[in-house]
Amino acid sequence: MKKIFLFCLMAACFAACQQNNTQTTVVEQPEKPSTPLQVVNDTIHLVQPDTTLTASLMHTLAHRSSIREYAETQLDNETLSTLLWAANGINRPENGKRTAPSAVNAQDIVLYVTMDLGTFIYLPEKHALQLVSTTDLRKPVASTQEFAAAAPLSIILVSDLTKFPFDDPQRTTLLGAMDAGYVSQNIYLYCTASNLATVARGTMDKAAIQQALQLTDKQIPMLNHPVGYIK
Template identity: 40%
Template sequence: MIVKPNNSIIMRIIAVFLQFICFSGCILAQDMKPITLNPPDLKRGLPVMEAFSLRASATEFNDKKLTLQDLSDLLFAANGINRKDVSKRTAPSAMNAQDIDIYVFMQEGIYFYDAAKSILNQIVAGDQRLIVAGRQEAFAKAPVMLLLVSDISRFKMADDAAKLDAAGKDAGIVSQNINIFCAGTGLITRPRGTMDLEKIRSILKLKESQRPMLNNPVGYPVK
């Protein structure tokens, strides 16, 4: 014998289903809160020549989380806005294209650095550091991995080869800002070209013009 569910049961199932969707949406919205960064501490760090003397690529990271101040200062040094009146940055860029965006991978998820608002907007929940580490999995231990993505559509020149050339140079400068900031403040980092490009493109839903160029895992020294 086949028992047909009556309309009220079907309506109740649909209602429960809709409540579930709404509830999980609310949880998601709550979890994806932006992180408000602190103003940069402009007085910290070693004299610049001492920082140069210490600059080195780290080979090993521990998983101790960065303080909010360290994270805030790191991002300001990397590519923050240092001249608000003209909206220019700590890193120069070819033709002032400001093509480099920073995606911040942490245990909690992936964040987009909004330099103008000085906030991190979460775009993906959950730990995705392994896809930045790529085949060098040990680097996923670093509490923060900064992924430098150039949007080459911000260059006005005609051919893609010239755009990519400028993008590589701009990413190199942002990465070196990170290297010198870390050397001068007791943090460690390593500039890296290795990463899982395919998975990064897919999880970040990158446009064709957005090119992951380099990444820097950042953390505290392993004692």
């Protein structure tokens, strides 16, 4: 009797296992939305940034590198939105603080995005891009390094030295350059984690950029980042 009971139990277990195996189905990943960038009333309204990206920090650090070749495809709204938020967006709405630190919380780094649609300033409070010039500045940004003009867009990191509560130009310029470095690293890390290509660049035609963006001598273009999908 005991033997019959054991046999039945094993048979039941085997049948259950078989059923489980046949029920295993591949869970379909929902396709990520891909909205083209669109200018409406001189503004590109960015969608909510996707803060659910799960690439590990160690994997990202292990793979960060400068990449100087870009596919022609323009970034979509979702990607540019998350890129700009990661670069220097507001991560604590209760006090308006940013993803990148800044000396004395000056929040002096202003981001401009230049592309075929024109040149835009990033407004972190609105999480939107506001048109500042209809001119595509990728060539003066690239300057002597032609590869940079081939990226679908470039981000220009400008330090507004008037945001510091002191005047000493040597001190504010140094702090502004350091603040730009943090934003630059945020761009690198997001790009690496999202399979985008970028490189930090000090090279650019600063005079042409200052003139086109109507910057004062206290608004200093510190760095730029061409960004594109990996070729």
